[in-house]
Amino acid sequence: MRTSKCHFVELRGIRYHVREWGAPGDGPTVFLLHGWADVSATFQFLADALGPGWHLVAPDWRGFGRSDRCGDAYWFPDYLADLDALLRVLQPHGEVDLVGHSMGGNIACTYAGVRPGRVRKVVAMDAFGLPDSAAVEAPGRFEKWLNQLAAADGFRSYPDLESFARRLMRDNPRLDEAKAGFLAEHLTESDGAGGFRPAIDAAHRNVNPVLYRRAEVEACWRRVAADVLWLVQADPTWRRKFGIDDESYREAGACFRRFSELEISDSGHNMHHDQPAAVAAAIARFLGKSS
Numbered sequence: 368m369r370t371s372k373c374h375f376v377e378l379r380g381i382r383y384h385v386r387e388w389g390a391p392g393d394g395p396t397v398f399l400l401h402g403w404a405d406v407s408a409t410f411q412f413l414a415d416a417l418g419p420g421w422h423l424v425a426p427d428w429r430g431f432g433r434s435d436r437c438g439d440a441y442w443f444p445d446y447l448a449d450l451d452a453l454l455r456v457l458q459p460h461g462e463v464d465l466v467g468h469s470m471g472g473n474i475a476c477t478y479a480g481v482r483p484g485r486v487r488k489v490v491a492m493d494a495f496g497l498p499d500s501a502a503v504e505a506p507g508r509f510e511k512w513l514n515q516l517a518a519a520d521g522f523r524s525y526p527d528l529e530s531f532a533r534r535l536m537r538d539n540p541r542l543d544e545a546k547a548g549f550l551a552e553h554l555t556e557s558d559g560a561g562g563f564r565p566a567i568d569a570a571h572r573n574v575n576p577v578l579y580r581r582a583e584v585e586a587c588w589r590r591v592a593a594d595v596l597w598l599v600q601a602d603p604t605w606r607r608k609f610g611i612d613d614e615s616y617r618e619a620g621a622c623f624r625r626f627s628e629l630e631i632s633d634s635g636h637n638m639h640h641d642q643p644a645a646v647a648a649a650i651a652r653f654l655g656k657s658s
Contacts, residue, residue, distance in 0.1 A: 369414045373433075378452040379445075384433035385453070388414040388423040395654060397464045399425040400450070400471030404567055406432030408553035412546065413639045416647035426453055428471075430568035432553075439516055439570045442577065446474045447481060454485070462487035462593075464654055468639060469493055473584075476595065476623075480587030489591070490650050492598045493636050495619055496585075498610035500578035512576040521569045524562040531555055531563055541634070541641045550640075581615075588622035596653045597628040598638060598646060605636050627653075 371388045386407040399410045407425035414423050427434040429449060430441055437445075454463055464487055467475035472494025479486040525531040532551035536542050542550070555563040597620065599606075606616060620626050629649050634641040 368411060369419070371408075371411070371414070375433075376453070376456055378449050378456070381429055381435045381437065381449070383429070383435070383449070383453065384427040385457075386410075386425045386427075389419070389421055391422055393422045394420040395464065396422040396424060396458060397466055397650075397654065398450075398454070398458075399423055400465060400467035400475055401425065401428065401431070402467075402469030402471050403571070404431070404554075404565065405468070405471075406553055406566060408432075409550060409637075410639060411549065411553075412643040413647055413650075416643040417651065418647075424457060430571055432566050436568040436570075439519070439573070441568075441571055443474075443575075446470075447478050450474060450478055451482065464488045464490075466490040466650060467492065467494060469636065472597075476591065477584060477587045479593045479595070480590040483590050483592040486591070486593040488594045488596070488654055490596045490598060490653060492638055492646070493600060493605065494597070495599075495606055495611050495616060496581060497579045498615065499581040502578070505576075505578055508574055508578065509576045511574045515573040519569070520572070522565045522567065522572075524558040524560070524564045525555070526562050528552060528555065528563055539635055539637060539640065546640060585619065585622045588619070589624075591623050594625045594653070595623045595627070596649070597626070598631055598649055599628055600634055600636065600638065601630040601632050 369388050371386045373384060373386050376383050376385055384407070401407060401409055406427050410423070410425050428446060429435060429437050462485060465475040465479065469492065472491030473496060475489050476491055476494065479489050528548070528551045532544070532547040535547045535550055554566060556566040558564045620628060631638045631642050631645050639646050
């Protein structure tokens, strides 16, 4: 495995954990943005597949991994502001390249539309937004959110890392024991009683009371000046499960001025775990460098 180094930066009053493979000057700098319930270390297999000659920078989003928790509420615009602050610290000048998975891919695509002059290229893995929310959903969403705040339920604990690794392998049969063991080590924290629980602020489980307006997201996508590559599963079941039908998917791609997509075969949602070599090769070609 490529060795990574970790450090902390202060972003908007929050202590952010940042992992880096390589250093500035070693090669192209690429910012890796993880998905929901993940952490920066989950890009390890991709970093290994890319090999030396890359400077890879991956933060733990607020409330995930070793970054600070933020009370009982998390809002999508804060991720955009955190990314903006991170870039001002680590690459204050010029254009940047962003690679994001799932939630991280949606953050990357939206940010590229909010700051069109700041982003050169975007690679989004299985990141296609959410279906539009109807106004009639608002009362129920607010009520559910308030009930969840009052209950303050946490994540279940596991007696050991092996138990958590087995759960990961049940969720993703493509994971072998070595990868599952590595992920279990980095995706968990001590529960204070000898066991382990996911390294996630439990408030992330709460429903978002702010309705998702797809038209607003697509308006951001239309402003993107960067080249955009979507890496997707060959099987569309995942996006359909989240309410993105074929028509919505085509309309989403059409929002970007310079858009391409590539299917990653024999892969689930976590394609950077399942097929890191194929994902690395696609990223290297798209960003203009041989892996």
